[in-house]
Amino acid sequence: MQSMTDYYSAVQLRADRWSALREATGALVRAPGGRMAKSLTTKIDGLLHSLAPIEAYWAFPGTAAFDMLRRAFDTGHYEDLAFTVQRITRALTSGAYRRRHIPLDRDGTESDDHEDEAMQSLEARAHTKPYFEVMIVDNLNEHQERWLKSNFSRMRRPEDPFHYETVVVPSLQDALVGVLFNHNIQAIVVRPGLILESKVDLPILARYLNRAGGMEALEELDPGNYGPELCRMIARVRPELDAYLITDRSVEDIAGLDLGICRRVFYNQEDFLELHLNIIRGVQSRYKTPFFTALMEYSKQPTGVFHAMPISRGKSISRSHWIQDMGAFYGPNIFLAETSATSGGLDSLLEPIGPIKEAQRLASRAFGSKQTYFATNGTSTCNKIVVQGLIRPGDIVLVDRDCHKSHHYGMVLSGAQVCYLDSYPLNEYSMYGAVPLREMKKQLLELKAAGKLDRVRMLLLTNCTFDGIVYNVERVMEECLAIKPDLVFLWDEAWFAFARFGPTYRQRTAMNAANNLRERLRSEEHIKAFDAQQEVLKDADTETLLNTRLIPPPTSRVRVYATQSTHKTLTSLRQGSMIHVNDQDFKGEVEASFREAYMTHTSTSPNYQIIASLDVGRRQVELEGFEFVQRQVEAAMSMRRAISTHPLLQKYFKVLAAGDMIPEAHRESGVTSYYDPEQGWTDMWECWEKDEFVLDATRVTLSVGGTGWDGDTFKTDILMDKYGIQINKTSRNTVLFMTNIGTTRSSVAYLIEVLVEIARELDELQDDASMMERRGFEKRVSNLMDDLPPLPDFSRFHDAFRSGSETPEGDIRSAFFLSYDEKNCDYLELDGSIHDAMASGDPVVSSQFIIPYPPGFPILVPGQVVSPEILSFMRALDVSEIHGYRGDLGLRVFTQDALKRAGEANQARLKLNDARAKL
Template sequence: MAIDMSEHQNSHSMISGALATPELRADRWMNVLYLARKWEKTKNPLSKEQLLISLKNLEEIDIYFAYPGAICLKLLNEYLQENDTKAFLRLSQRISTNIISKKFHRDISVWDGENYEDEPFNRLPQAISRIKTKPYFEVLSVVPHARSRWQHIKEEARGVRRPEDEFIYETVVVGTAADALKGILLNSDIGAVVLYEGFEPGYSSQDDFLRVFKDVIDLSSVEEDEFLSLSLAQAIKKIRPELDIFLLSDQNIEDFSGKKESLIFNRIFYQMEEPLEIHLAIMEAIHCRYRTPFFDNLKKYAERPIATFHALPIARGKSIFTSNWISDMGEFYGPNLFLAESSATTGGLDSLLEPTGNIKDAQDMAAKAFGADHAFFVTNGTSTSNKMVLQALLVPGDIVILDRNCHKSHHYGCVLSGAQPYYVEAFPLVEYSMYGGVPLKTIKQSLLKLKSQGELNRVKMVDLTNCTFDGHVYDVRRVMEECLAIKPDLIFLWDEAWFGFAHWSPLLRQRTAMGAAAAIDEALNQPEALAAWEDQQKVLGENPTDEMLLATRLVPDPRSVSVRVYQTNSIHKSMSALRQGSIVLVKDAKFEHVESQFHEAIFTHASTSPNLQIIASLDVARRQMQLEGYGLVANAMRVSLEIRKQINSHPVISKYFRVLNNSEMIPEAFRESGLSEYNDPNVDWSKAIEAIKDDEFIIDPSRMTLSCGHAGFDGTTFKNILADKFNIQLNKTSRNSVLLQSNINNNRSDIALLLSVLNEISMDLENKFRKGGVDYKENFQISIDKLVYDLPNLPNFSKFDDCYRDDPKSDTLHGDIRRAFYDAYNESGCEYVLLNSPEIDERLKSGPVLVSANFVIPYPPGFPIMVPGQVITEEIIEFMRKLDVKEIHGFNKYLGLKLLNKKSIS
């Protein structure tokens, strides 16, 4: 059955539907509720006709959900046919609010369509009603049976439930592979899939709903009858890899179970086996994801009577709760925080530095969840994660291709490792005082330049930020493939501090480091990979020019490439972890050769007294994302897309504020699809997905740059107004914008609050403008001109001073940042010059050259405009003089710029 998207498209773009697919049904139920209220109030036959259409459209989706179930839907239709407007409104309101609040997860009584004010609905066994607070999920059964048998399959599954079960589930039944794919896309509650061999493909190339995902994920195999169960399982894993899949076969399962392909299934059953075994296997599989090795052990540890003779007085809380002066701390945090503290790594706990027990188990589970080979927990943030990776993989003299605008931890990582950064520039967005991402052409040019200078052998790593603070996301796979075509042994570090959640979006996962690495790995093992490389070589010839290589979509030689990818995530930034909870993910074919030095980097940077609560929160965050991350991320997308639409279409708010769209954040040259706005109602499925699949850069939909310059506010001032007056918190600003982020914590009430605040501020500006005189209006316009039009150019990296370059005659950009950094420790070899002194202007004209002694990092925009050993140019000084921010790391306005004295370093 094809899903009609026309109704949804009235209020959301097609891209919105694709990114927030699980929220599609909730929107339609709210539309039914809206029409029900209208019908009950007016008794208008036209409203009834609209309800008939809405219910028909809703039924196309509701078949993929267990709640509200056939009985409630039948009752709702009966009320409609009988013109019982009050009963229809009452039941539709109950169903809608239960879906929005997910009350049906917790309260079995809401499943009763008619007697919901009486005892709990007795359609389910009495034992089940007593365990309504157990975690709830749904099982998708794909069967070859006639529809008349589907209800029996559901009842059979209910019949094997037991009071001692750890979880509770309901069954959703479909009859084709196509409906199975729609089910897992639409229903985020599905936690397991049971395939009964013999079902039909049911796939149509005309199905718009599946076609959008087919353009990103290869679903072609589900169109064929042969090995359909295996093909469907593979397609499901590509969409939602966390799901458990079981196969019921009437074939010779003993032979199939010994094959590699069978590993995709959690377990294979012969179709005549007892339903209880299937039920128990499902329970066990969910338990495996639900299990949190470290957190579970920490809870047990807290329950034990323990005397501590180690150096941590706060452990067990006795110094807190018995104190006259700090007992309020115990009251605030509660006893468990202190009972779960220890300096020990025994007695059920483990060592983060050399884990062998439950921390190791937790890390292994995290690696599997993120699609990595290895995972390492970090309790002092992704700043440390980045420095660990750089120190482990680079040695003095190595060259790393590095985004100049990346987080400062990468620059300091070069100082620590002795690697020489070859800075590459991101495209500038001068009108918003920010940078985007580094174009692929720029990265390739740097590699080719080093190759021409005979230094390509020194290049060990490409280090980039994905996504950037402002939301620019790379085509990660293409970047890695084209770079590997130039140098097959490159290592990649992707700082995805802000992008960890993307693994649980089937559309965004391909743009993560681990998602792209898996895709490259799979592609390189196909025979087509070698054929594509050989065809490319025929076109390029033996000695292709740099111009040819820059203009060609390069593919690597699969015989010489090693996939070596590292990804760092601030789990606390987008998942339910405590602050500073980070993770390093590894997919490195040669990890065994660097494992010992990687552990040395851990020993160097990790605390010997790591925070146990942060470790536990990393464990729990993984559990949550594996069991409900798909739906949570979809909701975050829905929130952000709705904020974009409401702000930019509001008649008053949009005069002063607007969320910048794709075309404003990404130059046209990097948007091959032409997509300019996520909420464009004229964008169809193919255009929207083409952008996510093929554009060189996209904007992370959850990150919204809110322009505030036209309201007369600079970013810092507006951020403070929101925090101090309206209790709305955010952190990143630019000269004329603030960054809004939606995450798994946000809901639609947050949208309403934000809009009401922006409306209040906008109305206040309207009143002031209307009542203000000519002077007010002129001053208001002057402030706008200063913020929106009179903007400093963003300076590029100049170069390292010749004394910090291996070959001053070379025109490559890398330099010895480590030596420059430590040269600045010699105070006698440094000098200070005030920023606005005439001396600076004179030296810029006639010398001696100005060489920065340290990092200078203004916040905002937050990138280093000077690094140790860098030559300071007129553009940099002009930018510094126009900055009106108070926080500039590495710069003391009373002392001036700290410079390296040329005489002392020459």
């Protein structure tokens, strides 16, 4: 039996324990007097003992059924035990308990053949009432618990849209563990009799309490406040849930308390019907999908189509003799729901007043924003909308240099003065990390010293990066606001939409950090802390400010935007994305320009199927996002552990851990890896709460240089062509495996099998290789692991595109459009003429973006001077797609004459600006 340290979560532990129990009880029944009988009974006893505290948090099979198993074992009724265990395990695996009552005694009429929920047709599953569980928190004896459960059962009505079962826990600690453990829970009923401490003593469960925080302070809390405090604490870890507080305290006592997720307070009453109706209504409010429902209703209406789109209602397909295969492939509904009309309740994305507006409001609630906007052409467009909506020509924007190319194009469109920030390099793996906070503060302080702070408008960062580096979002905003109190933040969370629905991950999302910051800035404690620090830092120099954790003034404006590729990490059709806004000045300052930018970039013919998928994807994450994200992290952690501990895989592969991808200076917790073979799992919560950067565990970067293949060859020739495993991110010696909410344990197992097979084949090749072949292999490995060119930093903008020498920002727009005239440009070959040009002493300046894909960020931008380091890096690139580079012609650069004319025009413009400033 595996020890508890082998499991990242209690959910995995529970599933494997039930499977092991089924196998052990079955084996005992088959050979009750065999030589293994004694060891099997010992194993069964241990499994029952380990499952007992876990099952207290689940409605199925429930504590009563579990006690029945224990009695059957203790009395030697092994056949009854094996039968019931098998039925429970199959119901848990198939999901049958969610659809119907499962009799657990041998006289029950239920068939053993529980159809796997995943094997049912989508239509059959759609007509099943969704199932959830309600947690009741009260310290009850067995008789009282049965009475309470029966009262809830009697409230069920045939017309209820959902079906639920209840699970009772006695204490505040149990409730916190339960909501973080049992993903079926959608509502909590908090009764006056709850106690503080749990009687459960299981390390893997105790670890869950760390996520709720504040347990030490509860010891001094008045027991009368346990209920309100529980609602508040649950709001921190699972804000999507509904809570109902039953209390005997007065209205006046309750009114001033923070009740967190509490939807309603019941005073001194046991009105089970009203409570039942509120529970159903609360779940219904998350279940409803305004636009998807309207689209389904539209598809059922008989209509005459007299507008654009022949494909509407499928007419152009059904009447065709040549494209019937398209109709057969997609089915009729997608065409019945296709229209260019905004009538029939379908609403307009550009001017939403109906179901789209309501769907966006619900998305705003789900993701914690103040406003949310849907986009149907990807996060690239979302990025341009935000940048164009907030940035005016001449505004200075601090930009993560290796952010997605859409941001750089947004800078061109807006006419921003771009100040690029360099991420820390990981030269040994040919990838970048993220921008250190010290670098951001340094640039802001330099701009302040140059008298340009008033022109600084925005800080733009990628969170999390393609490779999984995640910022301490709240700390970044705090310290930057301490220097520039009205700074706007744009967080590109294209790969991080799922993070909102995991308690550990949520704390590093833009919207969560913005809400926390808004609340903290108003507090008396913050005001006192700010005043005290101002006294200390009154005459501080730059180095002191860089080394101090700065506190923002209470008058700071929280202005935060996040763009998310919903389709990348949650359920949505391709190009479905969202813009989340949490800007205190949005209504007064930004709304009009943002609306114009939205109109500029949003199609007047948006895809309704994408909008509907965003609506449904929001419903999913509000009701089961916690479960899916939890399983996603579990799958990734299992992958990490399996590869890291397999002796054969260790010869050729290495899973990069936090210690490999984040320098020690940025890991205050000291955590180097989420898993250690000797100590087991490290609790992620500590480093996610403290460290400047953390590693997203759902992204598994595998170093493959030890195989002798570079990342692109390993991806294309081995994984994709030979085994059908699809990935899209590589570096010179790594490949990135990204888990998502659809990743299963089976797919992880298949990947491990493939890697083991590859390693065995490499072993066989080495066994049969000649001495020269071995030397060749070793040389290839050395070239991939040791002889790597250093990653280049951003060099500089040419003086023709700068507004001064004291700060580094540049006018990317002027350089971009200067290249439109081909007479201003020339081509230089990487292995030829470019050397002569650079040797002449004249700067070689790129006339366009040079973007290797993946990962999709520029290594050169228009107006940037080409450095020897950038040139070396370009030669070493091993990706097949480099946007902006012509292999047949070379690198497109500005001529010296064009740079001279541009420089003269720039100087004249700067003089004119100075004259205007003096006037």
